[in-house]
Amino acid sequence: xxxxxxxxxxxxxxxxxxxxxxxxxxxxxxxxxxxxxxxxxxxxxxxxxxxxxxxxxxxxxxxxxxxxxxxxxxxxxxxxxxxxxxxxxxxxxxxxxxxxxxxxxxxxxxxxxxxxxxxxxxxxxxxxxxxxxxxxxxxxxxxxxxxxxxxxxxxxxxxxxxxxxxxxxxxxxxxxxxxxxxxxxxxxxxxxxxxxxxxxxxxxxxxxxxxxxxxxxxxxxxxxxxxxxxxxxxxxxxxxxxxxxxxxxxxxxxxxxxxxxxxxxxxxxxxxxxxxxxxxxxxxxxxxxxxxxxxxxxxxxxxxxxxxxxxxxxxxxxxxxxxxxxxxxxxxxxxxxxxxxxx
Amino acid sequence: xxxxxxxxxxxxxxxxxxxxxxxxxxxxxxxxxxxxxxxxxxxxxxxxxxxxxxxxxxxxxxxxxxxxxxxxxxxxxxxxxxxxxxxxxxxxxxxxxxxxxxxxxxxxxxxxxxxxxxxxxxxxxxxxxxxxxxxxxxxxxxxxxxxxxxxxxxxxxxxxxxxxxxxxxxxxxxxxxxxxxxxxxxxxxxxxxxxxxxxxxxxxxxxxxxxxxxxxxxxxxxxxxxxxxxxxxxxxxxxxxxxxxxxxxxxxxxxxxxxxxxxxxxxxxxxxxxxxxxxxxxxxxxxxxxxxxxxxxxxxxxxxxxxxxxxxxxxxxxxxxxxxxxxxxxxxxxxxxxxxxxxxxxxxxxxxxxxxxxxxxxxxxxxxxxxxxxxxxxxxxxxxxxxxxxxxxxxxxxxxxxxxxxxxxxxxxxxxxxxxxxxxxxxxxxxxxxxxxxxxxxxxxxxxxxxxxxxxxxxxxxxxxxxxxxxxxxxxxxxxxxxxxxxxxxxxxxxxxxxxxxxxxxxxxxxxxxxxxxxxxxxxxxxxxxxxxxxxxxxxxxxxxxxxxxxxxxxxxxxxxxxxxxxxx
Numbered sequence: 042x043x044x045x046x047x048x049x050x051x052x053x054x055x056x057x058x059x060x061x062x063x064x065x066x067x068x069x070x071x072x073x074x075x076x077x078x079x080x081x082x083x084x085x086x087x088x089x090x091x092x093x094x095x096x097x098x099x100x101x102x103x104x105x106x107x108x109x110x111x112x113x114x115x116x117x118x119x120x121x122x123x124x125x126x127x128x129x130x131x132x133x134x135x136x137x138x139x140x141x142x143x144x145x146x147x148x149x150x151x152x153x154x155x156x157x158x159x160x161x162x163x164x165x166x167x168x169x170x171x172x173x174x175x176x177x178x179x180x181x182x183x184x185x186x187x188x189x190x191x192x193x194x195x196x197x198x199x200x201x202x203x204x205x206x207x208x209x210x211x212x213x214x215x216x217x218x219x220x221x222x223x224x225x226x227x228x229x230x231x232x233x234x235x236x237x238x239x240x241x242x243x244x245x246x247x248x249x250x251x252x253x254x255x256x257x258x259x260x261x262x263x264x265x266x267x268x269x270x271x272x273x274x275x276x277x278x279x280x281x282x283x284x285x286x287x288x289x290x291x292x293x294x295x296x297x298x299x300x301x302x303x304x305x306x307x308x309x310x311x312x313x314x315x316x317x318x319x320x321x322x323x324x325x326x327x328x329x330x331x332x333x334x335x336x337x338x339x340x341x342x343x344x345x346x347x348x349x350x351x352x353x354x355x356x357x358x359x360x361x362x363x364x365x366x367x368x369x370x371x372x373x374x375x376x377x378x379x380x381x382x383x384x
Numbered sequence: 385x386x387x388x389x390x391x392x393x394x395x396x397x398x399x400x401x402x403x404x405x406x407x408x409x410x411x412x413x414x415x416x417x418x419x420x421x422x423x424x425x426x427x428x429x430x431x432x433x434x435x436x437x438x439x440x441x442x443x444x445x446x447x448x449x450x451x452x453x454x455x456x457x458x459x460x461x462x463x464x465x466x467x468x469x470x471x472x473x474x475x476x477x478x479x480x481x482x483x484x485x486x487x488x489x490x491x492x493x494x495x496x497x498x499x500x501x502x503x504x505x506x507x508x509x510x511x512x513x514x515x516x517x518x519x520x521x522x523x524x525x526x527x528x529x530x531x532x533x534x535x536x537x538x539x540x541x542x543x544x545x546x547x548x549x550x551x552x553x554x555x556x557x558x559x560x561x562x563x564x565x566x567x568x569x570x571x572x573x574x575x576x577x578x579x580x581x582x583x584x585x586x587x588x589x590x591x592x593x594x595x596x597x598x599x600x601x602x603x604x605x606x607x608x609x610x611x612x613x614x615x616x617x618x619x620x621x622x623x624x625x626x627x628x629x630x631x632x633x634x635x636x637x638x639x640x641x642x643x644x645x646x647x648x649x650x651x652x653x654x655x656x657x658x659x660x661x662x663x664x665x666x667x668x669x670x671x672x673x674x675x676x677x678x679x680x681x682x683x684x685x686x687x688x689x690x691x692x693x694x695x696x697x698x699x700x701x702x703x704x705x706x707x708x709x710x711x712x713x714x715x716x717x718x719x720x721x722x723x724x725x726x727x728x729x730x731x732x733x734x735x736x737x738x739x740x741x742x743x744x745x746x747x748x749x750x751x752x753x754x755x756x757x758x759x760x761x762x763x764x765x766x767x768x769x770x771x772x773x774x775x776x777x778x779x780x781x782x783x784x785x786x787x788x789x790x791x792x793x794x795x796x797x798x799x800x801x802x803x804x805x806x807x808x809x810x811x812x813x814x815x816x817x818x819x820x821x822x823x824x825x826x827x828x829x830x831x832x833x834x835x836x837x838x839x840x841x842x843x844x845x846x847x848x849x850x851x852x853x854x855x856x857x858x859x860x861x862x863x864x865x866x867x868x869x870x871x872x873x874x875x876x877x878x879x880x881x882x883x884x885x886x887x888x889x890x891x892x893x894x895x896x897x898x899x900x901x902x903x904x905x906x907x908x909x910x911x912x913x914x915x916x917x918x919x920x921x922x923x924x925x926x927x928x929x930x931x932x933x934x935x936x937x938x939x940x941x942x943x944x945x946x947x948x949x950x951x952x953x
Contacts, residue, residue, distance in 0.1 A: 370712035371496050378496075378561050379489045382454035382481070382826045 046088035047147055050081055050225070061085045062167030062221030067357060074331060076324060076354045080154065081162065081225030082147045086169060088140070089196050089220050096134045102127050102200075103216040113209065120205050123215075127200035136189060144192060144224075145185040151226060159184040161227035161293065164191040166198060169219035180257070181227055181293045188224060195222045227293070228353050231344040232312040233258030234268060236325050237360050238275070239335035244365030246335060249273050249322050253312045255303055256290035258339055258355075265289060265300075269312050273322045280318055284311045317342060320352050328357055335360040397791065399430040399769060400437040405464035407808075414471040415810035416818035417462065421904060422833075422885050423653035426868070427466020427799040429766035430792050432655045435541055435742060437463045443545025444829075445473070447553045450546075452487035456827045458549070466796060467804035472825040495554040496715065499722055506547045507733055513540045514647075517741055522748035530748050531777040537745040538770060544738045548730060549829075555719075555726045556828035559908065562720035565713065570704060574907040577856035577944060581697035583721050584916040585690030588728045591683060591917060593645045594892050597667055598681040600638055601674035607634060613672050618873050621668040638664065648736035650869035652887040655743040656766045657869070669873045670892035677877040677896040686919045724913045731887075731910070749777055756780035759789055767792040832908045839925050839946055847947035849926050849933075851901065854912030857921030859899035860940040860951075863933045880941065882933045886911040894918045899941050901929045901948060923948055 053061055053069025060066075065083035072078055093099030105126055112119045135141070152160040161181045168176075177198040179191045198204065199218035208215050234253025239246045252268040254260045261268045270283040290303045313321075321340055329336045339356035363369075398404050410417065419425070428436065445458035457473040475481050494502045517540060520533045563574045572579050604613055607630055616624045625631040639661075646660030646667070660667050674681075698717070705713050750765035758780040759765065765773075767789045776783040807818060822830045839850040864879040866872060869890075875881060877896040884903045887910060894900070894914050902911045905924035915922030921943040923929075929948070933939060938951040 366711050367715075370715055371493075373712045374496050374558075374561070374716060375489050375493060377565075378492055378557055379454070379485050381557065381561055381564065382485065382488070384826065 044087055044091075046085045046091060047143055048083045048085060050078065050083060050223075053083060059086070059169050059219065060221070062169045062219070062223075063171070064165055064167035065221050065223045066167075068223060068225070068355075071328075071354055071357055074328060076328070076357075077350065077352060078354050079163075079225040079228055081151060081223060083167065084144065084192060084222040084224070086219045086221050088222070089199075090217075092136060092140060092196065093217075095137045095140070098130060098134045099216060101130055105130075106215050113205075113215070117202070117206070120209070121202050124200050124202040124205055127205075128197050131193065131197050131200070136193065141189055144189060148185055148188050148224065151224075155226065162188065163223070163225050163227050164188060164195060165223045165225070166195045167221035167223050169221065180259075180298045181296070183296075192222050192224070196220060225355075228341040228355075229293075229344045230257045231255070231342045231351075233339070233341040234261040234312070235337065235339050236321050237335065237337050237362070238325050238329040239360050239362045240272070241360065241362040244363050244368065246365070247275055249275055249325060251313070251318060251321055253340075254287050254290055255307050255312050256292050257298060258341060259291045259298065260289060260300070262339075271313065271318050273318060275322065275326055278319060278322065280315060282311060284309065287312070313342070314348075316348060317352060320349050324352070324354070332359065335362060337361070397795075399792070400434050400463040401769075401771065403437045403441070403461060403463050405462040405469055405808075410462055411808070411810040414460070415813040416821055417469040417471050417808040418818070418822075419804050419806045419808075420468040420470055421806060422909075424466065424468040425803070425884070427796065427804065428468070428654060429466075429656050429796060430769055431746060431766045432653070432739075432742075433463050433466060433468070434769045435538075435655075436468055436653065437461045439542045439545040440468075440549075442542060443547075443549035446546045447549030447551075448473075450550050451491045451553050451557075452484045453553060453827070454481045454485040454488050456825045459827075459830075464808075465802075465804055466799035469804075469808060472821060472827055472830065474821070474825055492554055492557060495558055495719070499555075499558075499719060503551065503722075503726065506551055510540075510544055510547055510734065510738075513543060514737060514741055516540075517745065522744070525748075527752065527778050527780075530745075530752065531774070534745045534749055534770070534773065534777070537742055541738055541742060544734050548734045551726065551730065553828055555723050556832050556908065558716065558719035559723040560828055560832060562716040563907075565716060569709070569713075570701060575853040575946075577853070578697055578701070580853075580856050580916050581690075581693050582701060582717060583694075583724050585687055585692075585694040586721060586725050586917070587687065588725045588917075589732045590728045590891055590914070593732070594670075594683065594895060595681055596641055596645065597670050597892060598674050598683075598895070600634075600641070601671045604634065604671065605675065609634060610675055613668070613675055616672075618665045618669045618672075621672065622664050625668075638668075642667065647740035648732070649739060649743070650872070652731065652735055653739070655739050655746065656763070659740045659743060661740075666872075667892075673875070673877070673893065673896060681895070683895055683918060687917070690917070690919060723908060724916070727908050727910070727913050746773075749773055752777075753780050753785070758783050759785050764789040764793075767796065832906050842945070842947070845945060845947045847945075848950045848953075849901075849929060849948040850946055851923035851926040851929075851943070851948060852946055853943040854900075854902075854905055854907060854909070854922035854924040855915035855920065856943055857899070857919070858940075858942045858944065859921050860938065861898045863901075863935055863937045863939045864897075865930055865933055865935045867930065880939055882929050882939075883911075884930055885909065886914070894920065899923070901926055901933070901939075901941060903927055903929050 048061060050068050051072050053066055054073055055066050055070040057069060058066045061083040068078050106113060106123060109119055109123060113123055152158060161183050164179045164182050166177045177195045182188055182191050199220050205215060232253050232255050234251060236249055236251045238249045240248050240250055251271040252261055254266060254268045260266050266287055266289050267285040269285055272281040286308050287303050289300055291298050292301050325336055325338050337358050337360035338354060341353045341355060343351040343353055441461040448456055448458035455475050457475060459470045460473055462469045475484060517533060517537055520529060522530060566579055567573050604610055609625055609628060609631060612624045612628055613621055622635060626635050642660050642664055649657045649659050650666050651657055702710060746765050747762060750762040753759045754762050758776050768785055772785060776785060809818060839852050841850050859880055861878050861880045863882050864875050865882045872890060872893060875893045875897060879897050880899045880901060881897050882901045885905060886902060891914050895918060899921040900911050900915050901923045903926055905911050911922050912924060921941055923941050923943050933950065940949040940951055
């Protein structure tokens with residue numbers, strides 16, 4: 042294959058959305074902004090398409106979908122059947138050696154950068170268009186063969202029933218999906234969580250809010266526990282801490298992650314030091330300035346690295362929030378002023 | 385018609401070329417033309433009429449267009465016998481209204497988001513332009529420079545009206561919305577005393593000038609000048625003070641104050657009377673009236689009281705507003721409060737100041753034309769128009785404008801004898817229909833300054849006259865009917881002022897009268913705003929007050945009831 046289809050994150054930026062998908066483009070952009078992100082590489086949309094083409098899998102799936110014709114459009118059952126059939130065809134179809142070698146070479150290069158063998162990585166889907174059911178994330182993937190099968194599983198997720206239904210509904214080709222894959226070093230997470238540079242319920246942009254827990258970030262995002270909450274004034278940097286009792290966390294295992302009880306001595310202790318909080322605020326405010334809109338960012342504190350190298354970012358996107366009351370009020374006034382002239 | 389010397393006499397007599405009222409064509413364009421009674425009674429001199437018709441007209445259309453008002457494109461104006469006649473330019477199709485609505489919603493935004501910054505930026509711009517005009521030493525300048533100064537003055541006047549009407553349309557839109565909301569949520573409108581309490585108790589530039597004059601009255605008393613002031617006729621006050629031992633210092637400071645704040649004439653919409661800088665008798669007469677009345681500057685004490693009442697009223701009203709409505713209601717309340725301040729300050733900084741600038745520049749040319757014999761006297765300048773000034777300004781001795789001046793002056797004196805009709809209607813079109821057009825326009829200025837609310841007649845009160853409440857309260861005292869600015873000096877403390885309308889240059893008398901009755905007015909007209917700030921009752925839209933009330937008659941006004949009683953008929 043002539044065309045390049047694997048990229049280091051440092052090569053990427055937000056302009057590469059269509060090439061490598063949103064997740065990878067985003068990580069690349071964050072790298073450009075000088076943020077510490079876990080090192081890794083991206084498999085572009087072309088990689089998926091080459092796999093489908095070189096193995097003949099694409100043609101087989103397309104003809105299968107064609108044979109179903111209008112049934113596929115009408116019945117959920119036949120969409121479920123199609124999903125199962127496509128995934129079975131994929132499971133039987135190995136990567137061409139040349140492609141498998143390329144992925145393994147890149148993984149091993151990443152391992153050797155950290156002088157470890159079988160270094161744990163996260164394998165994440167990176168869609169160029171956001172599509173339901175297509176958000177596969179595999180944590181603590183260890184070893185080359187495991188990486189290869191997880192990459193293929195990410196690709197398989199484009200044939201989830203919901204993803205198929207979505208493409209049918211949007212009148213997109215059913216047998217194709219623009220999907221990239223991110224393979225990044227797993228951070229040995231001491232704590233993790235999110236920071237928003239706006240208070241989402243009030244639209245207050247003078248403050249940032251951090252939520253975090255011990256262990257991996259999944260426990261915070263899933264909403265299973267009440268995380269620690271820190272509200273920070275973005276100009277005075279005054280911290281208002283709300284430390285909660287954290288009973289459960291997500292930790293790594295030999296083959297992935299699991300939920301577990303938080304050790305007693307950590308339950309009521311804040312999961313972040315003040316200097317870490319301030320570092321999170323400092324960087325997120327810079328990112329907010331760069332993009333011009335409030336940010337919603339995911340962070341991890343690495344257990345093995347010293348401060349401030351231990352502050353690592355895995356996600357940055359525009360925050361969703363209720364516009365400030367004042368803005369909503371002004372909009373209401375503008376609407377009413379306009380209506381005045383209709384009397 | 386062409387005369388023997390080749391001049392077209394019809395063109396020569398046109399005061400505002402292109403905008404002379406043409407009954408046939410103009411009634412075909414619009415069936416109703418209203419006289420601007422507030423500004424063009426008594427009739428304008430030709431030069432002032434030229435400025436007003438050209439640029440007030442332009443400013444209104446500019447303001448309506450800049451804001452993209454959905455239903456109206458400003459007003460059209462015509463000149464007729466010294467009167468300004470206006471009609472509304474309605475947006476003709478619903479489709480265009482919808483398009484304008486979308487743009488309007490964004491164009492009005494700065495008024496809602498940061499009103500103070502907006503008004504300040506406009507003010508800064510226009511004041512800088514005035515300063516530019518003042519830079520030229522008119523006595524030493526060449527004819528070329530003086531004419532150029534006049535041309536610049538025309539441009540600044542044009543810009544003044546743009547700012548004026550853009551700000552006024554936007555400000556009054558906010559005020560009207562607030563009044564609507566009060567009507568819906570609190571069942572009160574802007575003639576209700578509670579409403580007045582909400583928007584009263586604010587300082588503004590016009591009141592600050594009043595206060596400075598009061599301070600001079602205190603200083604005059606301290607310096608032992610009271611006796612001189614009290615015994616002098618208005619035109620002699622300055623002369624007599626200067627003749628006193630320490631009077632020179634006093635007058636020097638008084639003139640310094642006028643250099644700053646004296647860019648105004650007694651009549652707001654005219655330029656043929658001296659400014660306070662040229663003739664300080666009007667403000668010195670106000671100072672004298674303060675001395676007659678004695679006591680403190682009641683406005684100050686009044687404002688403290690009004691501000692407390694306002695805070696109490698705000699509390700009362702907000703308690704009746706649902707929590708989720710409080711945010712926008714408060715924003716609108718603040719905007720409505722600024723409307724009153726804007727109404728007064730814009731008169732000072734825009735109308736009065738600009739007209740003084742026009743007079744300054746026109747007089748400089750007049751002195752040269754009079755010296756060259758082009759015109760007979762300096763005052764003749766008000767009877768020629770810029771087209772003619774351009775024709776003669778660089779080589780004045782070559783031309784004779786005296787016949788033009790004589791013809792126009794004669795015409796003007798005729799205009800002054802015969803009042804202009806309040807409205808000119810097409811055949812088959814009546815006054816109710818004409819008012820209907822005004823209301824339908826939704827034009828914020830037409831609604832809040834021109835039309836106003838109609839008085840409710842309540843036969844059970846057995847009142848002699850009815851009006852609407854411009855400022856709440858009850859007063860009883862002798863009436864003083866004032867038909868023009870010259871009579872202001874006659875007003876005595878404790879009287880009730882009766883007038884057609886009032887102008888910002890009248891404010892100093894508000895501090896010692898008991899109440900005001902005006903024939904026409906709405907809640908944002910001058911008499912209402914100033915009356916509220918001075919805490920005296922104002923009865924508006926009485927229509928025939930100046931005809932039915934005689935100076936000296938005891939009258940009792942109760943604005944809460946909207947009633948006026950003549951006690952000694």
